[in-house]
Amino acid sequence: MNGVPSENELVPEHLPGGSGGVWKVGRTVRRPTGPWTPAVHELLEWLSDQGLGGIPHVGGLDEDGREIVSYIEGRGVPVDDEVVLDAVLVEAVTWLRDFHDIVEDFRPDGPRTWRQAGEVELEPGQIICHNDPGAYNWIVQSGHFVAMIDWDLAGPGERIDDLAFLCWTGIPLYREIPVEDVARRIDLVVDAYGEWGPRTLLDAVVARMTTATERIAAGIERGDPGMLNLARKGEPERTRNRVAAFVERMPAILAALD
Structure with missing residues (x-):
């Protein structure tokens, strides 16, 4: 023994x-x-x-x-109760950029089956995205981002899709925080990733989160157990309502970015 x-x-x-x-x-x-x-x-x-x-x-x-x-040591982010430190946000975005640059070379030799996309091949301009890089899937140790977990929704997409999804809970945009903080943290994200401007990114957030509601609804229709569990939490209507509220806040955010 x-x-x-x-x-x-x-x-x-x-x-x-x-x-x-x-x-x-x-x-x-x-x-x-x-x-x-x-x-x-x-x-x-x-x-x-x-x-x-x-x-x-x-x-x-x-x-x-x-x-x-x-299992990766650290703690998750309780997104409804906490706004992550600026440094953690920047580290997460920097990690995402590194991941995207590396995964650009992942080109499977034929179709693969992904949870939301089904059996497909990568199209030109697509990469395999994490597809769920919300702050609730970050692991933080001693005030630093150290890992991205929960890869079951990975699948084909575009880089900006992942970054937009990250912003939804990472800035956050799904709930109201002072508009000056939103504008400042959007600038941090834009600088850390180094690809798109703030307005392009904000438009992408609306598009990506609308797609998220459609994918959840389709998963519920298929009987996907994970999506059925989200339905019990009020999805996809909860996110639809949050996207609508975010769109109403966008003019003030854009004004603060000027």
Whole structure:
């Protein structure tokens, strides 16, 4: 006996999250799989081989058929109660740019099945996006961004889609904070990513979050368990209402950016 508990002796700990069904077991995270899992694992393993930090490492499947990925120490961001520090926001955006620059070279040899896109090939100009890089999927240690988790929604998209989604909860834009803070933090994002201006990014936020509501609705229609769990939390109507409220605030934000 070495005093180390076997896997069967470890007590699972349910982890919070919008899609549900995620458990911590020892130093690993377990979640349900789907037709998209092989593509996500291929992506994560490729990114790891390229040296991208801040991602979970794939450990295969457990005896219950759940995926196994490494547990990353730190804390999540309670987005409804907290606005992340400017430094954390900039670090997250810088990580996203690094990820996008690396994943540009990930070109699978044929179609892959992704959770929301289905079985598709990458189109010219597309990359594989994280597709859910909200602040609730950031891991923070000692006041610094260290990782992006929950890759199950990864799939084809454009770079600005991911950045817009990050801004929704990272700035945040989905709820009201002082307009001067919004404008200042948008400028931080724009400078850190280095690709688009503030107005282009804000328009992309409206488009991307509208797409998010459509994807949630389609997932509910398909019976996707994760999307059904979001429905119990008021989606997609909750996000539709938040997008409408954000559009009403946009003129004041744009004025503050001038």
